[in-house]
Amino acid sequence: MPIPLNVCFLWPGTNASIPAGWARETLVAASQWPKGAAAGVDPGATGGAASHTHTTTTHIHTAAHTHTVPNSPVGSGVTSRDTGTTNPPLAHTHDTNPNTVNPTVDLTTEAPSGAGGTNEISFFRVIIIKSDGTPTGVPDLAVALWNDPAGAPTSWNLCDGGGAPARPDMRNRYLRQAVAAGDGGGTGGALTHTGSISSHVHNSPFNHGHPTVTSSQRTQADTVGSIGGALAGTATSTHTHALTIASAGSSITGSSDALSSASQEPPFSTQAFIQNNAGAADWPDRIIGLWMQTLASIPTDWTLCDGTLGTPDLRAVFVKGANVLGDIGVTGGSLTHGHTATGHTHAALAHTHSISEAAGAGENRTAGAVNAPTTAHTHGWAPTGSTSFTSGSTTPVVADFTNTQPLFTGAAFIQWQAPAAAGYSGRGIGRGIGRGIMR
Ligand SMILES: [Fe+2]
Ligand SMILES: [Fe+2]
Ligand SMILES: [Fe+2]
Ligand SMILES: [Fe+2]
Numbered sequence: 306m307p308i309p310l311n312v313c314f315l316w317p318g319t320n321a322s323i324p325a326g327w328a329r330e331t332l333v334a335a336s337q338w339p340k341g342a343a344a345g346v347d348p349g350a351t352g353g354a355a356s357h358t359h360t361t362t363t364h365i366h367t368a369a370h371t372h373t374v375p376n377s378p379v380g381s382g383v384t385s386r387d388t389g390t391t392n393p394p395l396a397h398t399h400d401t402n403p404n405t406v407n408p409t410v411d412l413t414t415e416a417p418s419g420a421g422g423t424n425e426i427s428f429f430r431v432i433i434i435k436s437d438g439t440p441t442g443v444p445d446l447a448v449a450l451w452n453d454p455a456g457a458p459t460s461w462n463l464c465d466g467g468g469a470p471a472r473p474d475m476r477n478r479y480l481r482q483a484v485a486a487g488d489g490g491g492t493g494g495a496l497t498h499t500g501s502i503s504s505h506v507h508n509s510p511f512n513h514g515h516p517t518v519t520s521s522q523r524t525q526a527d528t529v530g531s532i533g534g535a536l537a538g539t540a541t542s543t544h545t546h547a548l549t550i551a552s553a554g555s556s557i558t559g560s561s562d563a564l565s566s567a568s569q570e571p572p573f574s575t576q577a578f579i580q581n582n583a584g585a586a587d588w589p590d591r592i593i594g595l596w597m598q599t600l601a602s603i604p605t606d607w608t609l610c611d612g613t614l615g616t617p618d619l620r621a622v623f624v625k626g627a628n629v630l631g632d633i634g635v636t637g638g639s640l641t642h643g644h645t646a647t648g649h650t651h652a653a654l655a656h657t658h659s660i661s662e663a664a665g666a667g668e669n670r671t672a673g674a675v676n677a678p679t680t681a682h683t684h685g686w687a688p689t690g691s692t693s694f695t696s697g698s699t700t701p702v703v704a705d706f707t708n709t710q711p712l713f714t715g716a717a718f719i720q721w722q723a724p725a726a727a728g729y730s731g732r733g734i735g736r737g738i739g740r741g742i743m744r
């Protein structure tokens with residue numbers, strides 16, 4: 306009795322070395338991952354994606370900053386003086402002025418996209434090979450699935466990279482079909498990945514104003530002189546200027562944000578990948594292969610791995626290679642995943658604001674004044690000090706939990722359950738006994 310037509314196993318070697326009686330099964334698309342077909346669904350359906358992206362919720366930053374107000378230039382505007390006055394025009398300045406503080410405001414909200422990643426889950430490339438109906442066993446060096454943690458069949462070994470010649474190391478790796486007409490054996494992918502939120506800015510330029518400032522009192526002391534020979538008295542020339550701070554814009558620089566590492570493992574069931582090291586074709590009881598035809602046409606004595614009749618339930622999951630036989634049966638993974646962001650700020654570039662001023666009061670003398678001049682004046686204030694600042698830190702929330710499945714083709718995993726008949730290495734009889742005798 307040969308292995309039935311179209312029953313598949315895994316070939317980790319080259320295309321040229323596919324054994325006689327076996328051919329490539331191309332119903333699992335090139336470079337795709339075979340995934341257990343959902344309950345009641347025939348093999349062959351495809352799905353998944355090569356990569357994924359994430360989106361973020363909106364986020365906002367606060368912005369607050371202060372500018373210094375410079376000392377004023379010397380005032381001007383004192384013009385006409387009383388005849389005969391000895392009280393000179395008083396040149397003065399206003400020094401040590403209050404700062405102008407910008408109230409805390411929010412920059413605009415933004416929702417930058419979160420850079421995604423590849424869905425290329427850690428893989429080991431194999432050529433999925435199918436029987437032409439003539440082989441008397443699984444070829445030497447072919448790989449099968451195994452779900453008994455008590456031990457592998459005689460002359461079969463866990464694909465852990467050991468042995469000479471070395472077995473394929475398929476631990477912690479997922480099955481991936483070779484590229485079209487290509488060889489088995491390559492590895493790649495990853496179990497986790499990171500990412501970043503794309504660079505973005507918030508309302509740049511950040512147009513804003515600052516509140517009006519009242520300048521300091523004039524700095525110089527009054528002078529006392531005479532007018533027409535009489536003491537003029539102290540000028541009541543203390544005064545301030547209302548300083549209006551003009552609106553200005555500050556460029557906001559772009560920032561991105563690092564994303565935490567996240568698992569990208571799709572739903573999986575851990576099974577052992579074991580290699581036939583018997584040196585010849587071999588066909589142990591309870592070995593598991595693949596089936597790409599209809600569920601209804603699964604051959605006699607081969608059982609769909611659906612959790613019944615002692616089979617593992619490999620429907621709707623990807624198969625992950627066990628590190629050790631004891632890992633068989635471990636399940637995990639998820640259809641989706643998310644990341645958390647680190648948090649970021651934005652820099653605002655240096656900028657100034659021009660200052661316009663209200664005229665200051667004149668030096669109206671109080672005593673002995675004759676024709677006291679009205680000496681309202683201005684100073685021609687220079688702009689505020691140049692200021693840069695850093696926005697408040699914000700941690701965007703990566704809201705999108707994106708499907709993480711790699712490109713897959715649905716497959717049925719089927720287990721050979723030898724009939725409990727004389728000469729078969731049937732279950733309960735002891736693996737390895739009678740192998741090769743009756744097939
Ligand atoms: Fe991701
Ligand atoms: Fe931001
Ligand atoms: Fe400003
Ligand atoms: Fe002044």
